[in-house]
Amino acid sequence: MKKVVADSYISDELIAAYLDGNATAQELQLILDAMAKDSALRELLDISRKVDCELGRMDLSIETLPLAAMAATAGEKNICGVECERYILHRRGVEFVDDELLQRAVEHGWLRDKGTALHNIGRNAEHYGLNVARRFKASIEDIKRALSLGDDVIVAIDGGELSPSLQASELLEDIIDGERPDHTVVILGYNAERGTVTLYDPNSDKPCEEHTLNMFLDAWEDSKCYMVTITDRNEYVPCPADLSDVELGDELIDLREAIAENAHEVWAAKRKAEGWSYGPERNDNLKQTPDMVPYAKLPEKEKEYDRQMAMDTIKLLKKLGYDLVKREK
Numbered sequence: 001m002k003k004v005v006a007d008s009y010i011s012d013e014l015i016a017a018y019l020d021g022n023a024t025a026q027e028l029q030l031i032l033d034a035m036a037k038d039s040a041l042r043e044l045l046d047i048s049r050k051v052d053c054e055l056g057r058m059d060l061s062i063e064t065l066p067l068a069a070m071a072a073t074a075g076e077k078n079i080c081g082v083e084c085e086r087y088i089l090h091r092r093g094v095e096f097v098d099d100e101l102l103q104r105a106v107e108h109g110w111l112r113d114k115g116t117a118l119h120n121i122g123r124n125a126e127h128y129g130l131n132v133a134r135r136f137k138a139s140i141e142d143i144k145r146a147l148s149l150g151d152d153v154i155v156a157i158d159g160g161e162l163s164p165s166l167q168a169s170e171l172l173e174d175i176i177d178g179e180r181p182d183h184t185v186v187i188l189g190y191n192a193e194r195g196t197v198t199l200y201d202p203n204s205d206k207p208c209e210e211h212t213l214n215m216f217l218d219a220w221e222d223s224k225c226y227m228v229t230i231t232d233r234n235e236y237v238p239c240p241a242d243l244s245d246v247e248l249g250d251e252l253i254d255l256r257e258a259i260a261e262n263a264h265e266v267w268a269a270k271r272k273a274e275g276w277s278y279g280p281e282r283n284d285n286l287k288q289t290p291d292m293v294p295y296a297k298l299p300e301k302e303k304e305y306d307r308q309m310a311m312d313t314i315k316l317l318k319k320l321g322y323d324l325v326k327r328e329k
Contacts, residue, residue, distance in 0.1 A: 010030070010031065010034050014027055014030070014031065015031070062245055062246055062318060062319060063224070063245060063319075064319060064320060064321040065136050065224050065241060065319055065320055065321075066118065066180065066181060066223060066224060066226075066321075067117070067118055067119050067136075067320050068117050068118070068119075068320070068321075069117070069118055069156070069180060069181050069182070069223065070112075070114045070115030070116065070117060070118075070182065071115050071116045071117075071118065071121065071156060071181070071182065071183055071184040072114055072115025072116075072182050072183075073115075073159050073182060073183045073202070073203055078111075078113070078114060078115035078116070079102065079105075079111065079115075079116075079202075080115075080116075080159075080183050080184045080185075080202045080203065081105075081110075081111070081115065081116030081120070081121050081154075081184050082101055082102055082105050082111060082116065082124065083202035084121070084154045084184045084185065084186050084200070084202060085101065085121075085122065085124045085125050085154075085230075086098065086101055086124075087186055087200050087202075088125065088152040088154070088186060088230055089101075089124070089125065089128065091152065092130070092152070092232075094128050094130075096128065101124050104124060104127065105120075105123070105124060108123065110123045110124075115182075116184075118134075118156050118181070118223065118226055119134065121134070121154055121156070121184060121228045122134065122154065122228045122230060125230045129232075130230050130231065130232055131230070131231050131232065131233065131234065131236070132228060132229070132230050133228070133229045133231075133236070133237070133239070134226070134227070134228050135226070135227055135239035136223075136224045136225060136226050136241060137224060137225050137241075137242060138155075138225045138226070138227035139225065140190065140213070140217070142227060143155075143187055143190060143227065144190055146227075146229045146231075147187065147189065147190065149231070149233065150231070150233075151229045151230065151231040151233070152186065152229070152230040152231070153186065153187040153227060153228070153229055153230075154184050154185070154186055154187075154227070154228040154230070155184065155185060155187060155220055155223070155225075155226065155227050155228070156181040156183070156184050156220075156223035156226040157181055157183050157184070157185060157216075157219035157220050157222060157223060158180065158181055158182060158183065158218075158219045158222035158223075159182055159183030159201075159203060159219070160182075161215065161218050161219035161222065162201070162211055162215060162216070162219050180222060181222045181223035181226065183203070184202075185199045185200060185201045185202070186199060186200040187199050188200055188208050190213075195212060195213045195214075196210045196211065196212055196213060197210070197211055197212075197213055197216040198210045198211075199211065199216075240312075241316060241319055243312060243315040243316060243319055246315040246318050246319055248311070248314060248315065251326065252314055252324065255310075255314060255324070256307060256310045256311050256314060257307070257310075259310035259313065259314070260295070260303065260306035260307045260309070260310040261295040261306070263306050263309060263310065264295045264298065264306050265295070268291075268292060271289070271292065272292070274287070275287050276288065276289060276292060277292055278290065278292040278293060279292075
């Protein structure tokens with residue numbers, strides 16, 4: 001069976017490959033073009049996604065975070081992440097050799113063929129002694145605060161959504177392929193009265209560009225509002241990922257206990273190698289601690305600390321889109 005779409009034929013096989021994530025780049029573009037012209041095809045995709053959710057193939061209850069997404073634009077080498085840091089270092093008067101930024105990023109694996117993973121944005125700035133903080137689910141208020149304090153701000157976005165001419169195709173891409181960031185920009189200012197955001201875009205020939213707030217937010221939301229702040233201030237505000245929407249099944253509760261116990265074993269082995277031993281009270285001079293006992297003999301308060309660490313680790317893996325599958329014997 002084939003579906004006629006604007007003088008083209010979209011086969012059921014092609015639609016299936018697209019829904020399964022196995023379509024080639026050429027096939028992907030064909031589907032996107034067809035979706036732009038055919039509301040029935042868009043409806044078909046929407047229904048298919050809902051069925052997958054009902055069958056458990058997609059877990060839409062967890063909002064996954066695209067930590068491994070690649071900032072992969074700005075030239076043939078996908079260097080927008082490096083270019084944003086270069087821009088900031090220049091603004092801050094940091095002395096460096098241009099080629100060293102790129103070379104260091106490649107040598108350390110921060111920059112790869114497909115770009116820079118979001119969690120590696122800011123590594124060059126760290127090398128030069130600047131303080132870098134990364135977080136998801138930031139807000140325009142967070143950007144305003146950072147700018148007011150003199151911090152530099154890099155955000156991850158879907159670069160195509162900043163172009164008015166690409167809005168329609170980018171919207172369809174979000175529907176079909178999911179929201180996906182592929183670019184980084186530096187935020188230079190926010191004008192609440194005008195409802196605009198000014199930014200440095202490595203893809204643009206202009207030193208700065210102004211975009212409407214709505215257009216910027218649409219592009220930023222594709223990265224779950226990922227923000228990197230770079231500063232020489234010593235203030236540190238922890239912003240752990242919100243894991244409240246992640247629930248663990250019974251089999252993962254057992255895994256939690258195993259991880260918690262092993263974490264204590266690792267800690268105890270390291271302390272023993274450093275010369276620590278058991279003592280009824282902690283004594284740093286004698287290197288004694290009451291926690292140098294098997295996990296089972298730890299006070300519940302100490303066990304709970306290890307359990308929480310293990311629980312949050314497992315939840316974070318799921319939040320980042322990973323599935324834990326136990327191998328059968």
